[in-house]
Amino acid sequence: MEAGRPLGAARRRLGAAFWRRPWLRPVVLLLPPLAWMTILYLAALGVLFVSAFWGVDAFTGKLVHTWSLANFDTLIHEPTYRTIAIRTIVMAALVTITDAIIALPFAYFMARIAPPRLRSLLFVLVLLPLWASYLGRIYAWRLILAKEGALNWSLDKVGLPTVDIAYTNTAMWIVFSYIWLPFMILPIYAAFERIPDSYLEASRDLGARNWTTFRRVILPLALPGIVAGSIFTFSLTLGDYITPDLIGSKDFIGNVIYRNVLGLTNNLPFAAAYATVPLIVMAVYLALARRTGAFEAL
């Protein structure tokens, strides 16, 4: 008991010090997380941005710390890189639209029609694939789409002609839509669930039919959820180089970056310059998304 006293006194003095200076608490609380994020993450993004203007000596392969726009010049004037960038962005947009179309009716059923027990079950059935092994899910599709895989086997069984879509853009579109689908469903579900029934009753009382209520009341209220989901599906597709590597045969932005950092090409400044493309695309996307209130729905 005696030994506990000085400690208690010190604790109380500390408490009093905090009480006298109310501004001190949030400062002490925020300092470690902000320091971590600034020193290790924002600084890393800063280094990335700066190194995009450096270069690599063509003969020695050593870094040259002189400022130049050569990397960006290559990016803009080399048609290959333009094609890859466009392919990646179009794929990200397609996947986002596909997932939104699949997710909307599903989330609606889950939030507004399913009884509570079924709703919880569906929730877990969506949540588990979201956290389940990312590589496992990609690999499963490689097995399904293979020539001797489950898809062709099933098509053959029901008497349909087999398809040969392994390692095509179609395969990538299917697999991307598959792996990111739960990221779209959950925010839309949350948005649907938050709409009070009284709004729908009011809409009906004012003479709106079902479809009108859906279009003019439910959908606008669900929009932040859809946008929140699209941030994930869009950004995850933009930043993925493993799915194209395992499922497709064409390069994405990420593949070029990966090869320049860890592959044989070994040109970190060029990789950094190319990484600014998805970075800028996402910055614009996030700035637009912020206006719809999507950040509260994340």
Added chain:
Amino acid sequence: METRATRYALGVWTLLVVLFLWIPLALICVYAFNSSNIQSWPIAGFSVKWFREAWQNQEARDALWLSIKVALLSTGIALVLGSAAAFAVARYSFFGRDTVSFLLVLPIALPGVVSGVALASFFTFGAIPFSLWTIVIGHATFCVVVVFNNAVARLRRTTTSLTEASMDLGADGWQTFRFVTLPVLSTALVSGALLSFALSLDEVIVTLFTAGAQNTLPIWILGNLRLGQELPQVNVVIFFVLAVTTVPVIIAQRLTRDAGILRRR
């Protein structure tokens, strides 16, 4: 308010989506029991022999051990940083509060390859050699937001009157924290920690850039998938990972009930 036909159609759609989500997962589990080492469908026969092989695979074991160390460290760091930030954001108002939330979400809102190459150039130009800690730095950075979102949501729902009552009854700041705040927050923190752990255990897009020559479990899996070697063992390891990540996700889901991806209400 929907017509009967609409409800029926929506129900069918829901069923189809569930099948779409789960058939690939079920299939990969079946392949773990494939007796042949040729990965075609249907599987040649039922066998558990690859489980023994995978268990005895030293590379896979080392990779798993590294992944567990990384996940524990990242989760620990994320718990401290995430809950501190959550307290500040939920309990105090100050200039730039929204910016703090935004900054914490940034690592997962930005494309993975961008974070990866940023960290890679940071370590390269900072002359920091790749180690366990470079992986942990990457993982902790995007695990913070998972803990943060769980904690913030819980703090926003609980009123400050509980802490006030505690102080009125003579408890000091530490006692209030220990006996009032922490119990209120505990399940949200456990849930955040479990999800961080699962996230770290599975991450590969950023990890490849921060691991150097080290193998985490996903990197080991990816390496074999790329080269098409040891596929039967890979099937078993994926089956194992699926089974293991199911547990924390279900526990986290039971502890808290919410619909957000990163935030359990």
